[in-house]
Amino acid sequence: MAENENPIRFGIIGCAEIARKVSRAINLSPNATLIAIASRSIPKVKRFAIKNKVSENVKLYGSYEELLDDPSVDAVYMPLPTSLHVKWAVMATEKGKHLLLEKPTALDVKMFDEMFEACERNRVQFMDASMWYHHPRTVKMKELISNSEIFGRVKAIHSSSSYQGTAHFLENDIRVKPDLDSLGALGDTGWYCIGTILWTMNQKLPTTVTALPGTVWNSARVILSCSASLYWDEEETVATFYCSFISHETMDLAVCGTNGTLHVEDFIIPYDENSAAFSFTSGAKFVDMHIGWNVKPQQVQVDTPLPQEALMIQEFSRLVKGIKEGRSQPDSKWAQTSRVTQLVLDAVKNSIDNGYKAIQMHFQFLSGCSIQTTLLKTSPSFKV
Amino acid sequence: MAENENPIRFGIIGCAEIARKVSRAINLSPNATLIAIASRSIPKVKRFAIKNKVSENVKLYGSYEELLDDPSVDAVYMPLPTSLHVKWAVMATEKGKHLLLEKPTALDVKMFDEMFEACERNRVQFMDASMWYHHPRTVKMKELISNSEIFGRVKAIHSSSSYQGTAHFLENDIRVKPDLDSLGALGDTGWYCIGTILWTMNQKLPTTVTALPGTVWNSARVILSCSASLYWDEEETVATFYCSFISHETMDLAVCGTNGTLHVEDFIIPYDENSAAFSFTSGAKFVDMHIGWNVKPQQVQVDTPLPQEALMIQEFSRLVKGIKEGRSQPDSKWAQTSRVTQLVLDAVKNSIDNGYKAIQMHFQFLSGCSIQTTLLKTSPSFKV
Structure with missing residues (x-):
C-alpha cells in the first residue's frame, strides 16, 4: 500500500501517562512510525522507554528543543500541561513540525489562536488529540442523527464526562494545578462534553452559554466539577453537560430529536477496543392505553x-503526508473543531466567573480573509 | 386474603384518556373495585363505558356532584384539567372521599395546599397518580443508589421526559390550553422529571432552581418545552432536566454517584408491562493505558x-382501608412527595417568568404544627 510507504515520523514531547497510549497507537497506525521521544531529562525519558518497552530505534532526547531540532521528525504529539502549550507548539511549528496537541488545546481562545496562526504561517497540520471523533461508531452515530426522517431535528442534548480521581490524583496531578492546567475538570473532561455537544450540532456555536450553580473548586481554585447549559436560538435546541473529577466514571451522550433518540454511555473510551455500541430509537409511541412502547x-x-487512537494517528498522518508530498494544504477542519470547543469552554468559564450569568456569544467576522480563515477567525466577543 | 375482602370502591371523575388505563388498573388491583364513573353528561359517560367495555355493574353519572353524593363511593380518581382540581378535589374531600389526583396536582403550591388542607380536615388519604413510584424496579433502583458502598453519594442527576405531540394534540389537547393546563409540558412531562430528581434526593428540596434559556411556548403562552437545573449546596449535587411536547419519546434518568452510575430510559412507562430493567455500574475504572473499562x-x-398502575391503586387502597377500618390515620408521605414536586415546579416557572434567574428556595417553618404538618407546611418563600 502506498499509504504505508514513507510513514510519517513522529516525535513525542513529554512523557505523560497518555503518551504510552499514543505511542502504541503510532505503532499500530500503518502510515506512522515513532522515531523520537523527549522529556526534560535523559533519566526521565529512559525510564519511560524502559517501562514501555520502546523500540531501540527510537531516539531518546533529554530536552524538547533537541527533538524539535531533529530534521527527521515530521510531526509531534504534545501531551504537555496546557499552560506550556503555546511555547512549545509555536516552537514546533516554526521548526516545521506538524502538531498533534493534547486537549484542552489552550487556556483560552487567544492562546489557541496564537498556536493556530503559527500553524497557518508555517503551513503545518493541526489536530487535537480527541480520539473519539475517529471511531467508526462516531461516524455511524452521525449518519443516524443526520437522517431527518428517522431522527428529525435535534432538540435536546445531554452529556456527562467524569471520573473519580484518587486522593493522589486530586493532590498531585497536573490537572488540578493552577499553574499547569488551571481549567481543571472543565478543561479535561468538560472538553469532551462540549466537543460531543458541538459535534451533534455540526460545530455550530450556541447563542447562549450559561454555567449552572454548583461548581466545585479545590483549595487552589481549580475546578473539580461543574455544569453548564447551551442554547441555539434558531434551532430551539438546548444542551446540558456535567463534568467532574469527583464522580464515578461517566461518558454519556443522550441526544433527543423530534423523531428519534440516541444514547451512548462510553463515547470517549469505548468499553472494549474492538467494537462499540450505542442505542437508538426512532418513531417510538405508546401502545394503546399507555402500557408500553x-x-x-x-x-x-x-x-x-x-x-480509535490509531485511527486518529492514521488520519492525522494522511493529512500530513499530503502536505509533505506537496499534494495538499493543511486542512483546517480539525482546528475549527478545536476552536469552537475552546470558545464554548471559555464562555462556560466566563459564566462561572461572573456568577453563572448567561453569556451571549456574538461573533464578528473579520474582513479580508479567505472563507476558511474567516470561519476560524470569528473573534469571540462575549456579552455577559 | 383479608386484603381482598371489602375492596375499596372507586369512582372516576372525568372521562379523560388516562381514565381507561386507571379503570383497568382498579380492576386488576385485588383490593379495589370500580363502582362509578362520572362525566359532564350522560351521553359522554355512556360513550366512555361502551368504548371501554365497562362492566354493567358500574354506575354512570352525568355530573361529578352525583358521583360525589354517592355514599357507596370510598375514593375518587380525578383526571380533570389542572385548573379544575381545587374545586372538585375540595368538594370530594368534604364528601369524605379519599383522593387520587392526576398530576400536575395544581397550578401552584397555594392551590395544592388548599386541597391538601381539605384532605387533612376531612381525614382522607391523598395521593397523586404518578405510577412509576410503585413499580418494584423503582424500589430496586432506590436500594442500589442508597447503598453508599456501591453507589457512594449522588453528585449529578439528569432526567428527560418528552413526547412528540401530534398536530391534533398541539392544537386541541387540554395540556396546551391556558385555561385548563397552563403549565403545559412543565406540568405534564416536567412533573416526572422533577419527581424523579427529588426521588433520587430523598425528597429533599434543592437550594437553588434555575430554568435554562430555551423555553418554547405556543401562541397562547403555554410551555411546549423547557429545561432547568437544580442544586443542593450541602450535598454539592446538581441536577438538570428537559421536558417537552415537541420531541421524540424520552423517559430518561441518569444518576451519577461517587462510586456508581445508574441509567434508565423508560422510567415513567416501562417498555413492557411485566418486567422492567435499568443499567448499573459500580467501581468502573479504565484498564491499563485507558483502552477500555x-x-x-x-x-x-x-x-x-x-x-405499576395497579400497584399504585393497591397501595392507595391499602391506606384508605386502614383509615376506613379505624386502624390508621391518613398517611401524608404521598402528599409530601407531591408537594415538594409542586414547589420545585413553581420555582422553575418562577425562574422562566423572571428571565431565567436563579431562584433561591428558602423555607420558613411554621410553628405550632405537628411534625408531619410542619414538614408539609414549610411555606415557599422564593427569592429571585
Missing part, C-alpha cells in the same frame, strides 16, 4: 479495524 | 406481579 431501543454495534 | 454496566431486570 411500540418500539424499543435498538443496539447498534460498530466494529473497528484499529483502536 | 474494567467493568461494564450490568442490566438489572425486575419483574412485577401487577402493572
Whole structure:
C-alpha cells in the first residue's frame, strides 16, 4: 500500500501517562512510525522507554528543543500541561513540525489562536488529540442523527464526562494545578462534553452559554466539577453537560430529536477496543392505553479495524503526508473543531466567573480573509 | 386474603384518556373495585363505558356532584384539567372521599395546599397518580443508589421526559390550553422529571432552581418545552432536566454517584408491562493505558406481579382501608412527595417568568404544627 510507504515520523514531547497510549497507537497506525521521544531529562525519558518497552530505534532526547531540532521528525504529539502549550507548539511549528496537541488545546481562545496562526504561517497540520471523533461508531452515530426522517431535528442534548480521581490524583496531578492546567475538570473532561455537544450540532456555536450553580473548586481554585447549559436560538435546541473529577466514571451522550433518540454511555473510551455500541430509537409511541412502547431501543454495534487512537494517528498522518508530498494544504477542519470547543469552554468559564450569568456569544467576522480563515477567525466577543 | 375482602370502591371523575388505563388498573388491583364513573353528561359517560367495555355493574353519572353524593363511593380518581382540581378535589374531600389526583396536582403550591388542607380536615388519604413510584424496579433502583458502598453519594442527576405531540394534540389537547393546563409540558412531562430528581434526593428540596434559556411556548403562552437545573449546596449535587411536547419519546434518568452510575430510559412507562430493567455500574475504572473499562454496566431486570398502575391503586387502597377500618390515620408521605414536586415546579416557572434567574428556595417553618404538618407546611418563600 502506498499509504504505508514513507510513514510519517513522529516525535513525542513529554512523557505523560497518555503518551504510552499514543505511542502504541503510532505503532499500530500503518502510515506512522515513532522515531523520537523527549522529556526534560535523559533519566526521565529512559525510564519511560524502559517501562514501555520502546523500540531501540527510537531516539531518546533529554530536552524538547533537541527533538524539535531533529530534521527527521515530521510531526509531534504534545501531551504537555496546557499552560506550556503555546511555547512549545509555536516552537514546533516554526521548526516545521506538524502538531498533534493534547486537549484542552489552550487556556483560552487567544492562546489557541496564537498556536493556530503559527500553524497557518508555517503551513503545518493541526489536530487535537480527541480520539473519539475517529471511531467508526462516531461516524455511524452521525449518519443516524443526520437522517431527518428517522431522527428529525435535534432538540435536546445531554452529556456527562467524569471520573473519580484518587486522593493522589486530586493532590498531585497536573490537572488540578493552577499553574499547569488551571481549567481543571472543565478543561479535561468538560472538553469532551462540549466537543460531543458541538459535534451533534455540526460545530455550530450556541447563542447562549450559561454555567449552572454548583461548581466545585479545590483549595487552589481549580475546578473539580461543574455544569453548564447551551442554547441555539434558531434551532430551539438546548444542551446540558456535567463534568467532574469527583464522580464515578461517566461518558454519556443522550441526544433527543423530534423523531428519534440516541444514547451512548462510553463515547470517549469505548468499553472494549474492538467494537462499540450505542442505542437508538426512532418513531417510538405508546401502545394503546399507555402500557408500553411500540418500539424499543435498538443496539447498534460498530466494529473497528484499529483502536480509535490509531485511527486518529492514521488520519492525522494522511493529512500530513499530503502536505509533505506537496499534494495538499493543511486542512483546517480539525482546528475549527478545536476552536469552537475552546470558545464554548471559555464562555462556560466566563459564566462561572461572573456568577453563572448567561453569556451571549456574538461573533464578528473579520474582513479580508479567505472563507476558511474567516470561519476560524470569528473573534469571540462575549456579552455577559 | 383479608386484603381482598371489602375492596375499596372507586369512582372516576372525568372521562379523560388516562381514565381507561386507571379503570383497568382498579380492576386488576385485588383490593379495589370500580363502582362509578362520572362525566359532564350522560351521553359522554355512556360513550366512555361502551368504548371501554365497562362492566354493567358500574354506575354512570352525568355530573361529578352525583358521583360525589354517592355514599357507596370510598375514593375518587380525578383526571380533570389542572385548573379544575381545587374545586372538585375540595368538594370530594368534604364528601369524605379519599383522593387520587392526576398530576400536575395544581397550578401552584397555594392551590395544592388548599386541597391538601381539605384532605387533612376531612381525614382522607391523598395521593397523586404518578405510577412509576410503585413499580418494584423503582424500589430496586432506590436500594442500589442508597447503598453508599456501591453507589457512594449522588453528585449529578439528569432526567428527560418528552413526547412528540401530534398536530391534533398541539392544537386541541387540554395540556396546551391556558385555561385548563397552563403549565403545559412543565406540568405534564416536567412533573416526572422533577419527581424523579427529588426521588433520587430523598425528597429533599434543592437550594437553588434555575430554568435554562430555551423555553418554547405556543401562541397562547403555554410551555411546549423547557429545561432547568437544580442544586443542593450541602450535598454539592446538581441536577438538570428537559421536558417537552415537541420531541421524540424520552423517559430518561441518569444518576451519577461517587462510586456508581445508574441509567434508565423508560422510567415513567416501562417498555413492557411485566418486567422492567435499568443499567448499573459500580467501581468502573479504565484498564491499563485507558483502552477500555474494567467493568461494564450490568442490566438489572425486575419483574412485577401487577402493572405499576395497579400497584399504585393497591397501595392507595391499602391506606384508605386502614383509615376506613379505624386502624390508621391518613398517611401524608404521598402528599409530601407531591408537594415538594409542586414547589420545585413553581420555582422553575418562577425562574422562566423572571428571565431565567436563579431562584433561591428558602423555607420558613411554621410553628405550632405537628411534625408531619410542619414538614408539609414549610411555606415557599422564593427569592429571585
